Amino acid sequence: QVAAVTGANEGIGFITARELHKKGCKVFLLCRNQEKAQDAIKRINEATPGQPDNLVFVPFDLTDIPSAKKAADAISNQVSRLDILVNNAGIMAWPYELKNGIEVQFSNHTGHFALTKHLLPLLVKTSKQPGSSVRIVNVSSMAHKFSPKPDFSSLDAVNREMRSTWERYGQSKLANILFSVALQDRLKDEKIYVNSLHPGNINTTLTRGPAASYGRVGMMQPLWNLFGMTPFEGAKTQLYLAGSHEVEEKNYRAMYFVPIATPASTTAYGQDEELAEQLWKLSE
Numbered sequence: 101q102v103a104a105v106t107g108a109n110e111g112i113g114f115i116t117a118r119e120l121h122k123k124g125c126k127v128f129l130l131c132r133n134q135e136k137a138q139d140a141i142k143r144i145n146e147a148t149p150g151q152p153d154n155l156v157f158v159p160f161d162l163t164d165i166p167s168a169k170k171a172a173d174a175i176s177n178q179v180s181r182l183d184i185l186v187n188n189a190g191i192m193a194w195p196y197e198l199k200n201g202i203e204v205q206f207s208n209h210t211g212h213f214a215l216t217k218h219l220l221p222l223l224v225k226t227s228k229q230p231g232s233s234v235r236i237v238n239v240s241s242m243a244h245k246f247s248p249k250p251d252f253s254s255l256d257a258v259n260r261e262m263r264s265t266w267e268r269y270g271q272s273k274l275a276n277i278l279f280s281v282a283l284q285d286r287l288k289d290e291k292i293y294v295n296s297l298h299p300g301n302i303n304t305t306l307t308r309g310p311a312a313s314y315g316r317v318g319m320m321q322p323l324w325n326l327f328g329m330t331p332f333e334g335a336k337t338q339l340y341l342a343g344s345h346e347v348e349e350k351n352y353r354a355m356y357f358v359p360i361a362t363p364a365s366t367t368a369y370g371q372d373e374e375l376a377e378q379l380w381k382l383s384e
Contacts, residue, residue, distance in 0.1 A: 101123075101124070101125045101126070101181075101183040101184065102125060102126045102127075102128075102179050102181050102182050102183055102184070102226075103117075103120045103125045103126070103127045103128070103182075103183060103184035103185070103186065103342070104127070104128040104130060104158075104175060104182060104184070104185050104186070104219070105117045105120070105127060105128070105129060105130065105186045105188055106130040106131075106160060106162075106186065106187055106188050106189035106211075106212065106215070107130070107131065107188045107189025107190065108127070108129035108130065108131055108137070108140060108188070109129065109131045109133065109136040109137045109139070109140040110136065110140070111302070111331050111334075112188065112239075112299055112302060112331050112334045112335040112338065113186070113188040113189065114140050114143075114144075114331070115331045115332050115334075115335035115339075116186055116188060116335045116338055116339060116342070117129055117140070117144060117155070118143075118144045118147055118148070119335065119339055120184065120339070120342065120343070121144055121148050121151055121154065121155060122147075122148050122151065123343065124151065125154070125183075125184070126154035126155075126156070126179065127144075127154065127155050127156070128156050128157075128158050128174075128175050129141065129155060129156065129157050129158065130158045130159075130160035130171055130189070130215070131157065131158075131159070131160065131189075132159070132160065132161045134157060134159065137157040138157060141153075141155040141157065156178065158171045158174045158175060159171065159174075160189075160211075160215065161211070162189055162190075162191060162207040162208065162210075162211030162212070163191075163199045163200060163202070163204060163207045163211065164200065164211075165200060165202075165210065165211065165214050168211060168214035168215040168217075168218055169214070169218050171215060171218075172215060172218030172219045172222075173218070175219065175222070176219070176221075176222050179222075180225075181222070181225070181226040181229065181232075182219060182222045182223050182226055182234075183226055183232065183233075183234055183235070184234070184235045184237070184342045184343070185215075185216060185219060185223065185235070185236045185237070186237045186239070186338055186342055187212040187215070187216065187236070187237065187238045187239060187276070188237075188239045188338065189208075189211070189212075190208050190239065190241075191204055191205050191207060191208055191272075192205070192269055193265045193266070193269060194265065194268075194269075195265070196261055196265070196268070198259060201255065201259075202255070202258075202259065203258060203259045203268060205265070205268045205269050205271075205272045206258055206259070206268070206271065206272045206275065207272075208269075208272035208273065208275070208276065209272050209275035209276055209279060209379075209383070210383060212238065212276070212279070213279055213383045216236060216279075216283065223236065223292060224287075224290055224292070227290045227291040227292045228290075228291075232291060233291060233293065233345075233347070233348045234290075234291060234292040234293070235292075235293050235294075235295075235341060235342050235343070235347065236280075236283065236292060236293070236294040236295075237295060237296075237297070237338050237341045237342050238276045238277070238279060238280045238294070238295070238296040238297075239276070239296070239297060239299060239338060240273045240274075240276035240277050240280075240296040240297060240298060240356070241269075241273040241276075241298050241299075242298040242358070243266065243269055243270045243273045244270055244273040244274040244276070244277055244366060244367065244369075244370060245270065245367055246266045246267055246269065246270030247267060247270035247271045247273070247274040247367075247369065248262060248263075248267050248270075248271070249369075250271060250274060250275075250369055250375060250379075252275075252375065252378045252379040252382045253378060253382070254382070255382065258271070258382070274366075274367070274369055274370060275379055276296055277296045277356055277366055277370040278369075278370065278372070278375055278376040278379045279296075279376070279379065279380075279383070280294050280295060280296040280354055280356075281354045281370075281371075281373060281376040282373075282376040282377060282379065282380040284353050284354035285354070285373075285376075288353075291348075293341075293347050293348065293351075293352060293353055294353060294354060295341045295347070295352055295353070295354065295355050295356070295357060296355075296356050296357070297337045297338055297341060297356065297357040297358070298337075298356075298357070298358045298359070298364075299329075299334040299335070299337055299338060299359065300329040300333065300334045300337070300358075300359040300360075301328050301329060302328055302329045302330070302331060302333075302334035303328035303329070303330070303331075329359065333359070333360070334359070336359065336360045336361065337357050337358070337359050337360055337361050337362075340357075340360070340361035341357065341361075344361070356370065
C-alpha cells in the first residue's frame with residue numbers, strides 16, 4: 101500500500117507516518133520544512149529497522165495553493181496507486197492574517213481541498229483495483245464547535261474578522277468536516293471511505309509557538325503538559341480510519357470520530373449538506 105500524510109514531520113502526523121511504515125506502507129511525508137522532514141524520515145527508519153526505506157519527502161505548504169498541485173504531481177509521477185491520504189497538517193490560534201488572499205487558519209481547509217482534488221484521479225484509480233479499500237482521513241477538531249454561524253458564500257465572508265482566533269480556527273475545522281461530507285457524496289459509488297475526526301487534546305507543537313501567545317492556550321498549556329494525550333494516543337483514531345477493516349465492514353462514510361475510534365455527532369452545522377455544497381463551490 102501507499103500512503104500520504106501531511107504534517108508528517110512531528111506530532112500525530114509523525115506517529116501516523118511511522119505506524120503506517122511499520123505496516124509496510126510506502127509513505128510520502130508532505131511537509132513545509134525539508135530539514136525537519138528528512139529528520140523525521142531518519143527517526144522513522146531507526147524505529148522500523150525491518151522495513152525498507154520507503155519514505156519520501158514531498159514539499160507542501162497549506163497556505164500555498166500551487167504547492168498542492170506540485171505535491172500531487174510529485175506523488176503521481178512516482179507511484180501508480182495511493183491507498184491512504186491523511187490530511188493531518190494544521191495551523192492553530194494564528195493572529196489574523198491573510199496569506200495569498202486567504203485567512204491563514206482557513207488554509208487548514210483550502211490547502212487540503214486542493215491537495216485532495218489533485219490526488220483524486222490516483223485515489224479513484226486505486227479504488228478500482230481488486231482488494232482495494234481507499235481511505236481519505238481529514239483531521240478536524242472538537243474546536244469546530246467554536247465556529248460562529250458559517251458563511252461560505254464568498255471568500256470575503258470567510259476572511260471576515262471574527263471575535264477571536266478560536267472562532268476562525270473553529271470555522272476551519274468545521275470546514276474539514278463539511279469537506280468530508282461533500283467529498284464522500286461525490287465518491288458514493290467508489291470504494292473510497294472519507295471520514296473526519298477529533299484526535300483529542302494532545303500535547304504537541306500545535307499548542308505551542310504562536311498559539312501560546314493567546315491567553316486560553318497559555319493558561320491551558322500546563323494542563324496539556326500534565327494531562328494531555330500523548331501523540332501516540334492522539335494518532336490512534338486517524339490510524340484506525342486509515343487502516344482498520346471495520347471502516348469498510350461497517351461502511352463508515354462521511355462520519356466524525358473522537359478518541360479512540362468512536363463515532364460521534366458534530367454540531368448541526370457539521371451535518372448541513374447545503375452548507376457543505378456551498379463550501380465546495382467556494383473552494384473550487
